[in-house]
Amino acid sequence: MRKHYLIEVAQNDQLVVFCPPSLLSDKEITRIAFGSRSIEVDFIPHPEQNDRISISREIQKAIQFPSFNTPLHVFFDNQSLIIGPLVGIFTAGFTSLAMEPIGARTLFFSKLLSVNKMVGALPFVFEEQHIDWAQGTIEGYFFHNNVWKTIEVPFPNVIYDRLPNRRSESNPKLIKVRERLQKEYLIPWYNPGFFNKLDIHEKLVQDASVGNFLPETLPFTSFSSIEKMLSDHGHVFIKPKNGSLGLGVHQIIYDKHNDDYFCRYQDESGVNRLRKFSSLERLMSIVFANQSLERMLVQQGINLLRCESRPIDFRIHTNKDDLGNWHVSAIAAKIAGPGSVTTHKRSGGDIKTIEEIFSNKECTLYTERLSNAALLLSNSLDRNVEGIIGEIGFDLGIDRNGDVWLFEANSKPGRTIFTHPELKDFDLLTRKLSIAFAIFLTEQSLLHPEEIFK
Template sequence: MGKTYTVQFINKSTKTIILPEAMRNKGKIEKIAFGTLFSACQTEYKKDLENRILISKEIVNKIKIRDGINIHLVIHDGTLHLGPLIGIFTAGFTKSSLRPTGGRSLFFSKYLSIQQSLGICAFIFGAHHINWEEGTIDGFIYAKEGFKQVTLPFPDVIYDRLPNRKVEKLQKIKKAKNRLRKSYSIPWYNPGFFNKWDIHKLIINDLSVSSYLPETYINPTTSKMEEMLKKYKSIFLKPANGSLGLGVFQLMYSKEENQYFSRYRDKKSRNRLKKFPSLEHFLKHAFQDRTLSDYLAQQGIKLIRFDKNQLDFRIHTNKDEFGNWKVTALAAKVAGKGSVTTHLNNGGVVKTLEEIYTNEQERNHIMHLLTEAAIKLSVSIDKHVNGFIGEIGFDLGLDQDGKIWMFEANSKPGRSIFSYPKLKKADLYSRKLALLYGRFLAEKAIKEPGRLHE
C-alpha cells in the first residue's frame, strides 16, 4: 500500500521541509501541497529521519496540516504532495461535537479510524462547512478523543456519502457539488444513486452480463403484467428509485383458484399475504396513492431456499489502490417468514456461505459463480455510467437451476450485513478499499490530470 511518513513540526523561521536522505534522488522540490493549498519551500535532507518528514511552522500555518499524522507522499513536477486529503461529503449534521452526524457518526468513525494505517488523511464535511473565499473547509476529523472540528484545505478527492436521494436533490447540495467538481476540478467518486431502470437499460445489451438480468419493464400495463404472470407464475413490482425493499410487491396468479395473491409489507411494517379476484382489484388496493409510472415489473424467479425460506446474496465490490474491481464481502440473506424480500428490516437474517453450504466443493463453486458475476457486472456498470465509481453493492439470486440473477445494484450500499460478527474482516477490507481508491484517484489527478475523465 506504499510507504508512509510521520509529519513533525519544527521551529524554523524559513519555509523549510526536511526529508530523509533517501529521498534526495527524487528530484528537486520547490513547493509543498496539502489538498489544494500550496506553499513554496526550501528542502533539506537528513540521514537519521527514516520515516519522518519535518515541516516548519510557517508552512504548517499556510497549508493547514496537522502534527503527528502518517501520510503518503507523491512527488511530481517539483511539488511534494502530502496525503492524499480525502473529503467525505455528507449531510444531516447535528450541533453535537461528539456525534456530528447523529446516528451515522459511528459509521463515519469506522472509516476515519483506519486512515492513518493507509497513509491517508480523511475528514467528513457538508456544504455548509465550506469557506469559499478562504479555500478551506471546517471539517470533522476523528482522533483518539473522538470527533474534532478543524480547518482543512479543499481535498484532493471527494468520496460521496450523501444519505439519500432527497438530500442529493437539494439545491445547496447540488451547487456545492458542481462548484467543487467544475471550478476546482476535484475528482468526485460515487457521485449519485443508481436508478434500477437506468442501470437495466445501460447494460442489457452488454453480452458479458445481459444473461444475469431478469426480464424487466418500466410502467407496466395490466396486459404486460398478465403476460408475465402467465410466463413466470409470479412477478415483482419494484419502485425504480426504491431502496431497503420498501414498496415492493410480489404478485402471483393461481389458475386453480382463479385468484391473484400479493405478498407485501404494509404501512405498519407487517408482512402480508392478500388475495384479489382480479388484477384491477390488486392495483386499486396497492396503488391507491401512487402510480405505476415509476415502477418496474420484473420476472419472478424460483430461488434456492434455506430452512424453507428463500435466500439471495449481498456482494460488495470495491476498486482497489490500482483501480481494479475486487469482491470485498459476500454473504447470504435469508428471508424472514412471509417476507417479500430478504432485507434485514423485513425480518431477514445474514449467514455466511459456510453456514449455508457445508460441502466445501459446492461452496467454492457457488462462491466462484457469485464472484465472477459481481466482477463482470461491476466492470459493465463502471463502463456505462458517468462518473467515478468506487464501490457497488449487489443483490444477486441463485435459482433452482443454478443460474445467477442480478436483482439490484447500489452505488451507496448499506452496511447492515456487517453487523454480523463473522463479517468483521470483510467490513474492514471494504472500508480500506473505499479510501485506497480515493488515493488512486488523487494520485492520478496529480500525475495524469489530462487522462482522468469522468
C-alpha cells in the same frame, strides 16, 4: 505496496523540509503541498529519515496541516511534493451535538475515519455550510483519538460522496456545491449519485458480458405486460425505480390451476401481508390504490435457492483499491423473514455467512460464481455509468439451476450485513478500500487528469 511517510512537525520556523534522499533523487522539487495549499520551501535530504518527512511550524501553518501523527502518501506534480491525500467526505445532516455531530450516522463515520493510519490518508467529514469559498478552506470534522475535532483545512485532493438519501442528493444547493468543486477546483468526486434501477438495467442489458445475469425488467406500462410476465415466469416483482431498503416491493404470484392472483407485500404498519384476488385488475386497484404506477418497474420472478423453506439472496460488496482495481470485499447471505417479500433485516430477514448455510463444496462453487458475477458487473457499470464509481453493493440471487441473477446494484450500499459477528473483517476491509481508492484518484488527477475529468 505503496510506502507511507510519517509527517513530523519540527519546533522551528524555517522554510525547510527534511526528507528521505530517495524522494529527492532525479527530481527538482521547490514546493510542498497539502490539499489545495502549497508553499515554496527548501528540501534537504536527511539520510537517517527513511520513513519520515519533517516540516517546520511555519510550513505547517502555511499549508494548514493538522498534525495527527498519521503516515501519509507522497505524490509529485511538476516541482511540488504533495503529502496526502486529504480526503473530504461530503454529507448532510449535521447536528449541534459534540458527541454526535452527524446524528445517528456518527458511529459509521467514526469507524470510517478510523482507518486513516492503516490506509495512509487523512479523511474528514463536512457539509455545504462548512465551506469558506472566499478563503478556499473547509471546517472539517476529524475523528482523532476517539474524539471529534473541527479543524480548518484546505480544499481536499478528492471528495467521497456520502449524502444520505435521494432528497439531499437532489437539493439544488448541494448540486451546485458538487459542480463548483468539480469544475472550478478540479477535485475528483467519487460515488456521486444513487442508482435508478431501470436506468442501470438499461445500461447493463446492452453489455453482452453481463446480459445473462439480468432478469427481464420493464417499466410499468399496462396490466397486459404484467399478465405476460406472469404467464412466462409464474411470479413477478413490482418495485419503485428509486426505492431502497426493500420499501415498496410487491410480489405478485399467479396460480394458473385456480386462476387466482396473490400479492405479498409489507403494509404501512410494517406487517407482512399475503392477499388473494380473483383478477389482476382487482389486485392492482386495491393494493396500489394510493401509489403512482409510473414510478414502478416490473421484474421477472426467480425461483431462488432456499434455506429452511425461505428464499435466499446475497449481498456482495465490491470496492476499488489504491491501484484502481475492483475487488470483492464482502459476501453475505440474506434469508427472507417468514412471509416477507424481501430478505431485508427490517422485514424479519436473517443475515448468515455462506459457510453457515452451504456445504464446503457448495460454498466454494457459489462463492466463485457470485464473485465472478460481481466483478463483471462492477466493470460493466464502471464503463457505462457516468461519474467515478469506487464501491457497489449488489443484491444477487442464485436459482435452483445454480445460475446467478442481479436484482439490484447500490451505489451507496447499506451496512446491515456487518452486524453479523463473522463479517467484522469484511466491514473493516470495505472501509479501508473506500478510503484507499482516494489514493488512486489523487495520483490519477496528477498524472492523467484527462481521464478523471473527461
